Amino acid sequence: xxxxxxxxxxxxxxxxxxxxxxxxxxxxxxxxxxxxxxxxxxxxxxxxxxxxxxxxxxxxxxxxxxxxxxxxxxxxxxxxxxxxxxxxxxxxxxxxxxxxxxxxxxxxxxxxxxxxxxxxxxxxxxxxxxxxxxxxxxxxxxxxxxxxxxxxxxxxxxxxxxxxxxxxxxxxxxxxxxxxxxxxxxxxxxxxxxxxxxxxxxxxxxxxxxxxxxxxxxxxxxxxxxxxxxxxxxxxxxxxxxxxxxxxxxxxxxxxxxxxxxxxxxxxx
Amino acid sequence: xxxxxxxxxxxxxxxxxxxxxxxxxxxxxxxxxxxxxxxxxxxxxxxxxxxxxxxxxxxxxxxxxxxxxxxxxxxxxxxxxxxxxxxxxxxxxxxxxxxxxxxxxxxxxxxxxxxxxxxxxxxxxxxxxxxxxxxxxxxxxxxxxxxxxxxxxxxxxxxxxxxxxxxxxxxxxxxxxxxxxxxxxxxxxxxxxxxxxxxxxxxxxxxxxxxxxxxxxxxxxxxxxxxxxxxxxxxxxxxxxxxxxxxxxxx
Numbered sequence: 396x397x398x399x400x401x402x403x404x405x406x407x408x409x410x411x412x413x414x415x416x417x418x419x420x421x422x423x424x425x426x427x428x429x430x431x432x433x434x435x436x437x438x439x440x441x442x443x444x445x446x447x448x449x450x451x452x453x454x455x456x457x458x459x460x461x462x463x464x465x466x467x468x469x470x471x472x473x474x475x476x477x478x479x480x481x482x483x484x485x486x487x488x489x490x491x492x493x494x495x496x497x498x499x500x501x502x503x504x505x506x507x508x509x510x511x512x513x514x515x516x517x518x519x520x521x522x523x524x525x526x527x528x529x530x531x532x533x534x535x536x537x538x539x540x541x542x543x544x545x546x547x548x549x550x551x552x553x554x555x556x557x558x559x560x561x562x563x564x565x566x567x568x569x570x571x572x573x574x575x576x577x578x579x580x581x582x583x584x585x586x587x588x589x590x591x592x593x594x595x596x597x598x599x600x601x602x603x604x605x606x607x608x609x610x611x612x613x614x615x616x617x618x619x620x621x622x623x624x625x626x627x628x629x630x631x632x633x634x635x636x637x638x639x640x641x642x643x644x645x646x647x648x649x650x651x652x653x654x655x656x657x658x659x660x661x662x663x664x
Numbered sequence: 665x666x667x668x669x670x671x672x673x674x675x676x677x678x679x680x681x682x683x684x685x686x687x688x689x690x691x692x693x694x695x696x697x698x699x700x701x702x703x704x705x706x707x708x709x710x711x712x713x714x715x716x717x718x719x720x721x722x723x724x725x726x727x728x729x730x731x732x733x734x735x736x737x738x739x740x741x742x743x744x745x746x747x748x749x750x751x752x753x754x755x756x757x758x759x760x761x762x763x764x765x766x767x768x769x770x771x772x773x774x775x776x777x778x779x780x781x782x783x784x785x786x787x788x789x790x791x792x793x794x795x796x797x798x799x800x801x802x803x804x805x806x807x808x809x810x811x812x813x814x815x816x817x818x819x820x821x822x823x824x825x826x827x828x829x830x831x832x833x834x835x836x837x838x839x840x841x842x843x844x845x846x847x848x849x850x851x852x853x854x855x856x857x858x859x860x861x862x863x864x865x866x867x868x869x870x871x872x873x874x875x876x877x878x879x880x881x882x883x884x885x886x887x888x889x890x891x892x893x894x895x896x897x898x899x900x901x902x903x904x905x906x907x908x909x910x911x912x913x914x915x
Contacts, residue, residue: 406811407832408742409818419742426745444776513849513897514890515856518869522886525876607761621764635775642764649759 451636460627467623468644474540474619475606481545482605483598486552493557504553511550516608519543524615536617544608548601555597559590592663599656603649610645620644699884706875706885713871714892720790720855720867725848727791732798739799740806750799757796762857765789770861782861790858794851801847805840806832808913838911845904849897868892 411419441447454460489511492504520543527534534542563586571581612619624641628634703710739750757765769785780788809832817827859870866874868889875885 406814407740407827408824411742423743423745426743426749430745430749440776446775509898510890510894513853513894515853515869515893517856517859518872518886518890518893521859521869521873521876525873526883526886529882603759607759610761610763613763621767635772638764638768638772642760642768645761645764646756646759650755653759 446635450631451633454627454631454633455636455640463623463627464620464641464644467618467620470612470617470623471606471609471619471621474537474544474609474612474617475602477537477541478544478548478605478609479602481541482548482552482601485545485549486556489549489553490556490560493553494560508550508553511547512554514547516544516547517611517614519547520611520614536612536615539615540609540612540617540619544605544611547608548605551604552598552601555594555601556590558597559592559594560586562593563589595663596656596660599652599659603652603656606649606652607645699888702875702884702888706871709866709871710868710888710892712865713868713889716858716863716865717852717855717867717893718896720787720858721848721852723787724790724794724855725851727787728794728798728847728851729844731791731795732802735795735799736802736806739803754796754799757792758800760793762789762793762854763860765793766857766860782863786855786858786861786863790851790854793854794847797847797850798844801840801843802836804843805836805838808839809835835913838913841908841911842904845900845908848900848904852893852896852900 438447489504489508492500493508495501495504520540523534523539523543567585567589568581571585572578576584609619610621613622613625616622620641624637628637631637735750735753738746739754741747766785766789769780769788770782773780773785813831814827817831822830855867856869858867859873863870872886872889876882
């Protein structure tokens with residue numbers, strides 16, 4: 396991906412002549428100045444409103460702050476991984492229903508997949524927060540986050556897995572069947588392992604979405620990174636700095652996951 | 665001014681101030697409202713909420729599309745600092761969780777003396793995040809163009825703007841129809857963020873939590889919203905597939 400990306404960037408222009416090179420140099424300097432001005436404006440705004448005060452930022456030199464955020468991060472990871480595992484298996488079941496030979500099952504799974512893909516995560520979270528207790532079911536906070544997040548992601552995962560299965564040549568199933576393999580073992584021993592390899596990058600990207608969705612944990616009072624950030628804020632009275640750092644942590648984690656996904660995609664190609 | 669949006673003000677974004685009392689309350693199956701009661705009492709609110717969600721989706725998507733195109737232009741222009749800025753922008757808004765961005769806009773910006781209305785905050789959050797994905801899809805669409813085509817066009821003496829206008833942009837748009845359709849659906853799902861701030865009129869998600877914290881709407885209240893969302897998504901998907909079939913480039 397990255398290679399083709401740089402190639403389209405390069406190929407769009409021919410090698411610049413002396414005039415164009417001069418123009419590019421001038422615009423480069425101008426744009427650098429503009430970006431620097433933007434940065435200065437932001438920092439000045441921080442300084443003017445007193446947000447650069449040491450008391451807002453010195454808390455990040457303390458070990459306890461990071462340990463507390465680390466606990467939150469563990470909570471986020473637990474929720475994301477729990478949801479991720481549920482999503483994978485639910486998606487697998489939906490996908491198998493979607494491609495099964497039984498028509499009723501196929502239609503049912505198609506409807507479920509569309510439902511899961513077309514309804515926002517927040518609505519599922521409110522369902523688990525507000526409606527499920529009305530039936531006398533009390534779930535721990537972790538499940539109140541993990542289940543709705545998983546439900547809203549499993550439709551996409553089912554479709555991703557299906558695209559992987561479709562990418563495996565049909566001849567392989569036919570060969571396996573003609574060798575006398577059962578349909579089920581042909582699927583699980585031959586088709587699915589290959590399909591999984593095709594879609595691992597897409598599955599990692601979906602994990603990013605799951606992780607982003609777990610930020611809604613504050614709605615159900617599950618202590619994830621965001622929730623612990625809130626506690627820090629009320630302890631130190633430093634809203635802007637703490638939220639900014641929290642957002643950066645989220646961005647870095649998701650950035651790393653995306654990088655892994657790209658690297659895996661390049662290796663499997 | 666900061667006092668106006670104190671963090672522990674019991675707003676839906678931070679429901680600490682309010683105990684969800686029905687958890688222990690007598691809400692059991694028999695006083696659930698059925699669908700006709702719900703529709704007579706809340707029917708027009710549902711309609712309003714649906715329109716709000718649609719309106720927010722269209723506004724956000726249009727903004728996201730415009731910003732996405734601008735960022736894409738910046739990312740392919742030959743000015744290195746601008747390219748890097750574009751990549752930076754993409755990485756920020758691809759990876760930030762929607763809730764985190766909304767919280768920053770609503771609660772952190774007032775500390776910089778920038779106070780935006782709740783509606784503006786939601787609109788900004790729900791257009792900046794899709795704009796990053798929009799640019800990614802457009803880049804992916806551009807990458808489907810074989811470099812040989814551009815070389816050939818240049819060999820024929822076409823200028824840069826002509827190459828862009830006649831070769832790159834049409835093909836990039838045509839091959840990203842499906843991903844842009846998915847983006848429109850994703851934008852609609854992102855607008856559920858509007859339920860996290862006080863909005864008037866409410867969106868579909870906000871309405872469900874509104875109904876359920878007052879009356880016992882139960883599964884039905886949730887299902888009506890879900891079906892409305894889902895139908896919209898399916899319709900968008902159908903239209904997208906149809907357009908894609910018409911304009912797809914067969915290779």
